[in-house]
Amino acid sequence: MLTLAFERADGLERVGFLCGVARAIAGTAGDFGDAGDSGGEALLARLAPWLEREFEQTREAALKSLRAERRPLVMRFDREHPGPFAE
Amino acid sequence: MSLQIIRPDVDLDFVGKRYFFVALSTVINLASIVLLITVGLNYGVDFVGGSVVQLQFKSATDGGHIRSALEPMGLGEVTVQDFGAADRHQYLVRFETVKNVGSLGKKLEEQLDKSYGPGAAQVLRVESVGAKVGRDLRRNGFMAVIFATIFMGIFIAWQFRGVSWSFGAGAVIALVHDVLVVVGALVISRLEFDLTTLAALLTVIGYSVHDTIIVSDRIREDATKRRREPIAAIMNRAINETLSRTILTSGTAIAVLIALLTLGGPILRPSAFTLLVGFITGTYSSIYIAGPVVLFWEGKGGSGRGRGAVTRAA
Numbered sequence: 001m002l003t004l005a006f007e008r009a010d011g012l013e014r015v016g017f018l019c020g021v022a023r024a025i026a027g028t029a030g031d032f033g034d035a036g037d038s039g040g041e042a043l044l045a046r047l048a049p050w051l052e053r054e055f056e057q058t059r060e061a062a063l064k065s066l067r068a069e070r071r072p073l074v075m076r077f078d079r080e081h082p083g084p085f086a087e
Numbered sequence: 088m089s090l091q092i093i094r095p096d097v098d099l100d101f102v103g104k105r106y107f108f109v110a111l112s113t114v115i116n117l118a119s120i121v122l123l124i125t126v127g128l129n130y131g132v133d134f135v136g137g138s139v140v141q142l143q144f145k146s147a148t149d150g151g152h153i154r155s156a157l158e159p160m161g162l163g164e165v166t167v168q169d170f171g172a173a174d175r176h177q178y179l180v181r182f183e184t185v186k187n188v189g190s191l192g193k194k195l196e197e198q199l200d201k202s203y204g205p206g207a208a209q210v211l212r213v214e215s216v217g218a219k220v221g222r223d224l225r226r227n228g229f230m231a232v233i234f235a236t237i238f239m240g241i242f243i244a245w246q247f248r249g250v251s252w253s254f255g256a257g258a259v260i261a262l263v264h265d266v267l268v269v270v271g272a273l274v275i276s277r278l279e280f281d282l283t284t285l286a287a288l289l290t291v292i293g294y295s296v297h298d299t300i301i302v303s304d305r306i307r308e309d310a311t312k313r314r315r316e317p318i319a320a321i322m323n324r325a326i327n328e329t330l331s332r333t334i335l336t337s338g339t340a341i342a343v344l345i346a347l348l349t350l351g352g353p354i355l356r357p358s359a360f361t362l363l364v365g366f367i368t369g370t371y372s373s374i375y376i377a378g379p380v381v382l383f384w385e386g387k388g389g390s391g392r393g394r395g396a397v398t399r400a401a
Contacts, residue, residue, distance in 0.1 A: 003209075011191035014213035066141055066212045068354045070170060070177055
């Protein structure tokens with residue numbers, strides 16, 4: 001589970017959300033590691049291009065979740081919904 | 088068998104009681120104006136500018152501790168409020184927009200780490216609106232309300248010119264009444280007035296004139312059939328004839344809004360409250376404000392046709 005945030009360069013807006021990636025699609029433990037920065041960075045490298053394409057939708061959903069439900073949006077990627085981890 | 092909410096032969100005296108309700112509405116409107124000037128609306132960040140930060144802590148804290156922790160950042164006047172369930176330890180922090188902040192979220196986290204310990208606080212959301220943008224939005228928002236009211240009045244005056252030009256004046260006065268009542272309710276309730284609430288206020292204007300048109304159209308229809316009758320009698324009959332429709336339409340809409348107000352959550356509460364108050368007062372004003380204005384106009388010979396009777400058909 002990663003904690004991510006979109007933040008404008010001028011600092012005027014920031015919105016955080018959670019992103020969970022199932023190990024089955026994230027690769028073997030050896031590829032990304034069980035923990036530590038290198039594993040997180042590798043996942044982020046896969047996520048970043050996808051998040052750029054889905055930026056507006058993700059931003060709106062995350063803002064809505066924080067404002068209305070008062071909890072961070074949780075995005076989950078697994079075998080059924082692989083998102084950027086689809087092969 | 089059809090559903091009858093109101094008996095078809097109902098004959099309630101709405102027109103006869105108009106002086107009392109006009110006086111009541113005048114008092115309420117004056118009170119709203121006084122409240123608006125002296126207390127003012129609780130503007131959201133959209134209209135006054137500033138920054139809103141949503142923080143989450145790992146353990147409970149309080150507003151005073153948060154303000155002390157952020158004081159070294161020089162944010163000026165900072166307001167802190169609890170946000171959400173007590174077990175979530177979330178707080179909303181508001182302050183004036185800080186210019187050239189760079190990564191405001193990161194700086195806030197670093198500052199909070201110094202007071203609460205590393206990782207004890209998380210910045211979930213930062214939203215900033217510049218003061219000038221806020222002022223522009225506020226000005227444009229109120230201009231939208233004013234123009235909507237004026238053009239609605241012109242449209243109705245034109246559409247009902249065959250019966251009397253006073254219908255337009257009645258509609259505008261009824262709309263102004265509705266807006267003032269809703270604004271007064273918002274001032275008293277201290278609910279946040281933001282862009283969503285403004286949109287709800289414009290919706291109230293649209294709904295109110297819709298109800299006024301329904302009653303006015305029935306008056307126009309009855310006026311062509313009963314040309315010799317005094318306009319007061321025509322008006323009262325028209326209101327009674329449309330009463331069932333008015334109650335069904337308004338009642339169903341109000342029921343939905345009550346559900347939205349109670350179950351919609353804090354984000355929807357200001358707009359749901361605005362719509363609820365506006366729909367109730369919009370129904371009331373179509374009967375007790377728009378109608379009396381027309382009667383006053385016709386009774387004083389505003390059209391030069393003498394007292395009471397409508398002598399021109401649509």
